[in-house]
Amino acid sequence: MTPEPRSGRPRASSREVLAEAACELFLEQGYDATSVSDITRRAGVSRSSFFNYFAAKSDVLWSGFDEQAAAGIALLREGIAVEGALAAIGAGLAPDALALAITNAEAMGIAAELDRDRAVRQFRLQREIALRLAHDGMPVLAAQVRAGALSAAVLAAVWAWADRTGAGRPLDEVLAEVLDLA
Incomplete structure (x- = not known):
């Protein structure tokens, strides 16, 4: 049967x-x-x-990024180098609802929502990176400042990649470039 x-x-x-x-x-x-x-x-x-x-309507847009960020955070907690853990976020992120929303934010009427949600995610990454850097011996204030720059770089890379200001390059290349800048 x-x-x-x-x-x-x-x-x-x-x-x-x-x-x-x-x-x-x-x-x-x-x-x-x-x-x-x-x-x-x-x-x-x-x-x-x-x-x-999804917990909320806005989470539909962020689910792919959230999965990759969670994987990157897990790598941070496992002891992988900070830059390597952050690079992993970009390595697995494919064009998805978030990229479409970034590109069409005005048409969707979602620009303010994206900015708010971007800030929340940037802060989550910053907190995790700062904890890791402080654990590795960096003074707390320096760890927070460095983590702020690195987390901002991750989100800036995603935006540049999605809206093509990254010259149409793959996200991992754009991310590597901005992590070097941060």
């Missing part, structure tokens, strides 16, 4: 389908005018399915 096929979308494709539906709606009607219900209706999944993947 063959098992019954599972109903619903496979877990990985649901996340992608939700992100695609969200971006389409953000472009069509703007970020503020788009509800989670609109997104789930467009994606053909339940509202509870949305919250299995």
Whole structure:
């Protein structure tokens, strides 16, 4: 006897389908005018399915970056060199909903939301980098300043890569360049 096929979308494709539906709606009607219900209706999944993947509407845009940042933070905590851990963030990030949102921020009506969320993520990275640098013996204030520069560099690289001010180069190349500057 063959098992019954599972109903619903496979877990990985649901996340992608939700992100695609969200971006389409953000472009069509703007970020503020788009509800989670609109997104789930467009994606053909339940509202509870949305919250299995994302805590909030804005998280749809940031999920790829958040996964890569979490991996980079894990590397920091494991003792990998700071620059190596931060480079890992760029190594696995592919063009996704965030890149689309950065490129189309004005059309989506999401520029202010992106700025706010960018600051939150930059601070999370800064905190983790500062902890690591201080653990490695750097004075706390110096660690905080250095971490601020490095975390800003990571987000600046993502923006330059997404909006093509990075001359269309791969993210890992843009990230390496800005980490050297920081």
